[in-house]
Amino acid sequence: MSIDVDTARKVAKLARIRVAEADLPLLARELSGILGFMEQLNEVDVSGVEPMTSVTPMRLKRRVDEVTDGNQQAAVLKNAPDAREGFFAVPKVVE
């Protein structure tokens, strides 16, 4: 699979990154290169190899479903560039 110029243009639009028309062929080539690297993984013979999710033999911990923390609104919003009425205020992004 490879990424053509139209797909690159669409991906850039979705990511809200401005890419000049002249730069699109290079971007498409580089994105295709990444997919190429990923396809190399298919060359590895993994038959008979147990799937591994962790280097340590342990089950993922589960905690009791209960409130452990709270009343941190001021701390949570402390670093917000703009906060209003207890919410993060952000520029409108959905058209």
Added chain:
Amino acid sequence: MSANSWTIAAARDALQKGEISAVDLTMACLTAMDAGDGLNAFVHKTPEIALDQARAADARLSTGEAPAMCGIPLGIKDLFCTRGVPSQAGSAILKGFRPEYESTVTAQLFGAGAVMLGKLNMDEFAMGSSNETSCYGNAVNPWRREGSNVQLTPGGSSGGSAAAVAADLCLAATGTDTGGSIRQPAAFTGIVGIKPTYGRVSRWGIVAFASSLDQAGPMTKTVRDAAIMLGAMAGHDPKDSTSADIPVPDFEAALTGDIRGKVIGIPKEYRMDGMPAEIERSGSRALP
């Protein structure tokens, strides 16, 4: 020998015997830190916090029951969230961010009495191996080529940590390693760094790069120091579900010098095409 150039082990013994105070040891490091500005290793300095912590450490030492890291001045990689202190991960995107919380690793170190001198330079979001992608500018290796004054890279991403420890600006530093970010800068600057086994150290409060690979570890002047500091950093943390719920052994006690019967694997990929002969020689000298 000025106290900032001591090892953790030597400083621990001197502090516990009362031969030096944590405040004096911290002052020596703060002086060295300022004199080392040319390395661009420390990017946010916290001398007030350091002296407060040092005074508290002295009070604790005077009771005769202080842990090994009590009063030890450290540099902290900018990737660790430190309460009230800029934590930018080397990026301008996080400029002005002052966390309202403390990472588990730094909380454990400070809980053990360690002193924070400031935050250390690094590649932006830990993505780099030369400390040249930092919003603070390059960190500089204190070493030079023989007969040359050209500035060399300390490696990365923990380049500020490596430069600061190699130049004796602090006794040790925290680093993080996803794909070599402790080990490679440690090698570039002639210090000791270890990437612990995944799960040994909590990742909570450390800006993530690749969550299934990131680990924090010590960057120190000796192997013994790495063992002492790792002991204070390691341990299970309920806030990191991938941290290993197994006891932390006494790493320092394991340094018997006896490695008979151990099998040590060296990945053959470590030997690369085009590797300079002197590095090849130096590497093979370490092997039996």
